Amino acid sequence: MFIPQTFQLLLAASGVVAVTGDAHTHPRRRCAYGDACWPDAQTWSEFNATVGGRLIRTLPPASVCHVPHYNADQCAVVKESWLDSFWRTNQTGAYSAILWEAGKTGHCSIDTPVRAPCDQGIVPYYSVRAESAKDIQESVRFASEKDLLLVTKNTGHDHLGRSTGKGAFSIWTHNMKGIKWHDYFVPQGAPAGVSGVPAVTLNAGEQWFDVYQAASKRGVLVVGGSARTVGAAGGYVLGGGHSPFAHYYGLAADNVLEATIVSADGQHRVLNDFSDPDFFWAIRGGGGSAWGVITSITYRTHPVPQNLVMGFVQLNSSSNASYTRVIAESLKCLPAVTDAGYTGYSSLSEGFSAIFIRPNSTVEHFNQTFASFSNIAQLPGVSGLFAAYPSTWDAYLETVLQDPNIGTNIQDTSRLLTADVIAEKAEDLANLVLENHPAGGFNFIGKVNNDERDNTAVNEIWKHSHALLSISIDWEDNAPDWEKREKRQHAVMLSKQFTDIVGEHGGTYINEASPYEPEWERVFWGNKYDRLLSIKRRVDPTQLFICNRCVGTDFVLEP
Numbered sequence: 001m002f003i004p005q006t007f008q009l010l011l012a013a014s015g016v017v018a019v020t021g022d023a024h025t026h027p028r029r030r031c032a033y034g035d036a037c038w039p040d041a042q043t044w045s046e047f048n049a050t051v052g053g054r055l056i057r058t059l060p061p062a063s064v065c066h067v068p069h070y071n072a073d074q075c076a077v078v079k080e081s082w083l084d085s086f087w088r089t090n091q092t093g094a095y096s097a098i099l100w101e102a103g104k105t106g107h108c109s110i111d112t113p114v115r116a117p118c119d120q121g122i123v124p125y126y127s128v129r130a131e132s133a134k135d136i137q138e139s140v141r142f143a144s145e146k147d148l149l150l151v152t153k154n155t156g157h158d159h160l161g162r163s164t165g166k167g168a169f170s171i172w173t174h175n176m177k178g179i180k181w182h183d184y185f186v187p188q189g190a191p192a193g194v195s196g197v198p199a200v201t202l203n204a205g206e207q208w209f210d211v212y213q214a215a216s217k218r219g220v221l222v223v224g225g226s227a228r229t230v231g232a233a234g235g236y237v238l239g240g241g242h243s244p245f246a247h248y249y250g251l252a253a254d255n256v257l258e259a260t261i262v263s264a265d266g267q268h269r270v271l272n273d274f275s276d277p278d279f280f281w282a283i284r285g286g287g288g289s290a291w292g293v294i295t296s297i298t299y300r301t302h303p304v305p306q307n308l309v310m311g312f313v314q315l316n317s318s319s320n321a322s323y324t325r326v327i328a329e330s331l332k333c334l335p336a337v338t339d340a341g342y343t344g345y346s347s348l349s350e351g352f353s354a355i356f357i358r359p360n361s362t363v364e365h366f367n368q369t370f371a372s373f374s375n376i377a378q379l380p381g382v383s384g385l386f387a388a389y390p391s392t393w394d395a396y397l398e399t400v401l402q403d404p405n406i407g408t409n410i411q412d413t414s415r416l417l418t419a420d421v422i423a424e425k426a427e428d429l430a431n432l433v434l435e436n437h438p439a440g441g442f443n444f445i446g447k448v449n450n451d452e453r454d455n456t457a458v459n460e461i462w463k464h465s466h467a468l469l470s471i472s473i474d475w476e477d478n479a480p481d482w483e484k485r486e487k488r489q490h491a492v493m494l495s496k497q498f499t500d501i502v503g504e505h506g507g508t509y510i511n512e513a514s515p516y517e518p519e520w521e522r523v524f525w526g527n528k529y530d531r532l533l534s535i536k537r538r539v540d541p542t543q544l545f546i547c548n549r550c551v552g553t554d555f556v557l558e559p
């Protein structure tokens with residue numbers, strides 16, 4: 001994208017200093033491995049010395065099962081660990097969904113013979129195993145100077161392929177561990193009189209499982225996701241971050257008090273409401289790696305709930321007619337149960353099968369709130385099961401935290417559903433789910449606290465949403481290219497069908513959205529996109545940080 005000179009002049013005239021001194025006004029060349037502009041071996045070696053020798057030639061995880069990198073012992077470990085999300089996130093070149101290793105054509109498989117080709121796919125060519133902000137600063141400056149195709153990777157869980165890149169240079173934050181608790185946290189530069197609040201600072205590589213363990217020992221709650229290995233201070237929070245506790249405390253992004261970031265000019269900056277309110281607003285929901293490389297996030301913490309109720313609802317159907325009826329009627333029950341404080345997750349493969357959670361609740365309250373569902377169980381061809389029980393914090397941590405769909409090629413297409421859409425379009429949505437059976441589900445059910453919505457870049461649609469409905473595509477690792485192409489086209493069609501049903505004002509959660517969403521600016525950010533774009537132009541005028549369907553990107557993945 002071209003940054004007009006006049007815009008730069010306006011910035012200068014307004015006294016707002018662009019954070020880069022770089023004179024580029026055109027999109028960069030994006031030098032990837034194999035291009036003439038890719039640095040030579042000597043240059044890489046000199047760079048390697050500036051990052052303490054932590055430059056890694058990154059390979060797909062199955063490379064040790066093939067010549068020339070074949071190693072029988074290592075290959076055995078890879079085969080055994082293939083679907084283990086802890087192992088996956090430990091690998092420089094592994095991704096939660098295999099297609100973000102393979103790309104559209106290549107694949108390095110554990111199932112092919114030793115001499116079968118191992119394709120590098122879209123796994124970055126080099127990565128820096130960052131240990132400190134300084135490593136990241138060196139890497140950002142090097143990438144900027146050499147115009148490299150730059151990627152930031154944390155866990156590799158991204159659903160839109162935003163932590164991957166063919167021939168790219170990657171900054172890998174996974175090993176930047178560190179958790180620091182605060183009794184009274186005051187953001188840097190806050191005016192006198194701002195009182196401190198309990199908080200925690202997480203370094204960029206922390207994952208939710210470790211944070212929950214530490215929080216449990218400390219006796220506090222940190223608003224985080226339902227998965228164990230998702231990063232707690234990376235893409236999750238940058239995109240918003242939904243949580244079973246979001247009804248009370250908002251999305252993860254709503255709980256951020258401060259962040260530290262290496263910006264496009266290589267500076268290590270503190271972002272909060274006092275240092276650069278616009279930039280701080282943008283990273284809370286602006287998504288992906290469009291903004292720089294986060295080195296830490298400081299979250300407000302909350303008291304652990306005294307008690308917690310978990311409940312299950314299972315409504316099976318025996319025919320297509322009863323199936324769509326179950327989906328539509330269950331959907332209509334969601335506004336009331338989410339307004340009452342329940343959050344949950346649901347599969348739609350047998351009918352409606354969901355888990356619900358509410359802090360400070362009782363089984364009696366669950367029974368009253370979910371009575372509406374028992375009417376559905378009375379419908380012909382439907383069988384129902386309900387159960388609720390008082391739980392403890394520790395039991396919650398053991399039951400709920402899961403890492404589903406690791407090592408698949410699942411790609412979601414989704415929309416957040418408002419009460420109006422649910423009231424008017426439940427049947428249309430149920431039919432869409434049936435047509436795509438069994439690939440539908442609610443990745444999140446809940447009415448989140450929106451007190452901070454205007455202070456973050458998170459899509460306004462969350463103010464009115466009660467559930468995130470997703471329909472996915474998937475393929476076998478060895479699926480032919482034509483099948484993958486057809487399925488990607490199907491995902492594009494799903495986006496259009498969703499828009500037809502929910503309308504032009506609909507939107508979705510950017511971290512659980514289609515990598516091929518056609519109208520992504522509007523669907524991901526609604527009316528906040530323009531402000532995001534102007535902030536992007538100020539803080540990254542030469543577009544060092546790009547990623548698929550990220551703010552101001554000049555790179556958009558084609559289906």
Ligand SMILES: Cc1cc2nc3c(=O)[nH]c(=O)nc-3n(C[C@H](O)[C@H](O)[C@H](O)COP(=O)(O)OP(=O)(O)OC[C@H]3O[C@@H](n4cnc5c(N)ncnc54)[C@H](O)[C@@H]3O)c2cc1C
Binds near residue numbers: 230233235236292295
């Ligand atoms: C099993 C599973 C469960 C999930 N559960 C939930 C859930 O409960 N709630 C929810 O809201 N979402 C959930 N998600 C979605 C999750 O929020 C996204 O996958 C998110 O992108 C993961 O971020 P990451 O940093 O772990 O992954 P990565 O793929 O490493 O990074 C994701 C994006 O963030 C960027 N990024 C990462 N770290 C940094 C950094 N330090 N600085 C700048 N940019 C960075 C990357 O470049 C990329 O664009 C889940 C995903 C999976 C696979």
Ligand SMILES: *[C@@H]1O[C@H](CO)[C@@H](O)[C@H](O)[C@H]1NC(C)=O
Binds near residue numbers: 054055056
């Ligand atoms: C970077 O330097 C370290 C230490 O010298 C070395 O082990 C590593 O292989 C180098 N990385 C690359 C990609 O050459």
Ligand SMILES: *[C@@H]1O[C@H](CO)[C@@H](O)[C@H](O)[C@H]1NC(C)=O
Binds near residue numbers: 086088090
């Ligand atoms: C991942 O790495 C951590 C830290 O090195 C290690 O403790 C853990 O056992 C590893 N897990 C797996 C499954 O490889």
Ligand SMILES: *[C@@H]1O[C@H](CO)[C@@H](O)[C@H](O)[C@H]1NC(C)=O
Binds near residue numbers: 303305306359360
């Ligand atoms: C639960 O109740 C406790 C004690 O009354 C209170 O401190 C806490 O804020 C409540 N939590 C929620 C999520 O309502």
Ligand SMILES: *[C@@H]1O[C@H](CO)[C@@H](O)[C@H](O)[C@H]1NC(C)=O
Binds near residue numbers: 367386
């Ligand atoms: C809740 O409902 C279940 C199932 O109908 C019932 O067995 C249980 O006794 C009820 N519990 C309370 C406290 O109402």
Ligand SMILES: *[C@@H]1O[C@H](CO)[C@@H](O)[C@H](O)[C@H]1NC(C)=O
Binds near residue numbers: 314315316350383
């Ligand atoms: C619904 O179907 C699942 C899977 O077939 C089964 O395990 C479960 O018991 C059924 N539940 C009810 C209420 O019929």
Ligand SMILES: *[C@@H]1O[C@H](CO)[C@@H](O)[C@H](O)[C@H]1NC(C)=O
Binds near residue numbers: 320434435436
């Ligand atoms: C049920 O719906 C699916 C998807 O629309 C369709 O393929 C199938 O034929 C239907 N089954 C019956 C028995 O109508």
